[in-house]
Amino acid sequence: MPLPLQDLLDDAGLNRQHVFALADLPPELLAPMAPAAHERQLLLFGHAGRRLWERVQAEGGSEEHPIDAYSVRTVQRWLAQALPGARARFVYPEGLRPGQHVGLQRLGQLAGWHHPSPFMVGVDSHWGSWFAYRAAILTDTALPPSPREDLGHPCPTCTTRACVSACRGKALSEGPMDFQACQSQRLQDGSPCALGCPARQACPVGAAHRYESSQIAHASRYSLQAIRRYASRPRG
Known part of the structure; x- marks a missing residue:
């Protein structure tokens, strides 16, 4: 409803x-x-x-x-x-x-x-x-609870795996995502992954709804700042 x-x-x-x-x-x-x-x-x-x-x-x-x-x-x-x-x-x-x-x-x-x-x-x-x-x-409302909405999972039937081959840091090549490889790639000078994920953008599903480049850069900028803060923390 x-x-x-x-x-x-x-x-x-x-x-x-x-x-x-x-x-x-x-x-x-x-x-x-x-x-x-x-x-x-x-x-x-x-x-x-x-x-x-x-x-x-x-x-x-x-x-x-x-x-x-x-x-x-x-x-x-x-x-x-x-x-x-x-x-x-x-x-x-x-x-x-x-x-x-x-x-x-x-x-x-x-x-x-x-x-x-x-x-x-x-x-x-x-x-x-x-x-x-x-x-x-x-x-404090009493609205009708929403039914679960499932628009389908496209990954199990995907044959191209375009996201895996597009990942510049090879973070998706061995199964579960390698977060360290992803973050290391993003932190490199001039990285194409700094302000946008090529793997995400390579996925053909929902391409008509892909964010504008300015929105992708806006969101990526915050996550990159968080990665840099984490990388600069003293260890030990």
Whole structure:
């Protein structure tokens, strides 16, 4: 059953939504969020395809994390119009204590939004890997819980394995992804993997929804910064 005013979310680019009953979620997923007694549901919002980035660009925000800021504003606006009496609390991308994290990948699996890929980004048969989690809130609502949505897993029937051959660091050649090989390649001067994953971009699934190069570079820049911070930590 669609959410109330779902068109507002879809048009804004938050075109994936899922309603979970807290009573149906594993305790280990709920623990970091510490739900209050009145909180009954978790609403997960994601984007798929290019629309969200187009909306963010059109707003021209100057925030350090413009996608996060835009997503929070959009969900707040939707709540005010669609569920004006609801009590809601963000748990992603903000709202939790330092060191606490929402298990977004696990929630996405429960929602049926993605399956594992060789390059360790979730994938489905329609959108490919071109989607992401953008917001999660706890609410006191009684919306109908969403049915699991499974758009199919393309990897088991893939014969080309284009992602494996496109990986410049040979991180996918031996089965499970070699994270050290991936990170070493990204840290090299002038690496073609620094601001975009050639393996991910080589995957033909969902190619029509592939992010614009500016969005790919934007997202990759943050992950590269994290890798550099980790690599610069003293060992021992």
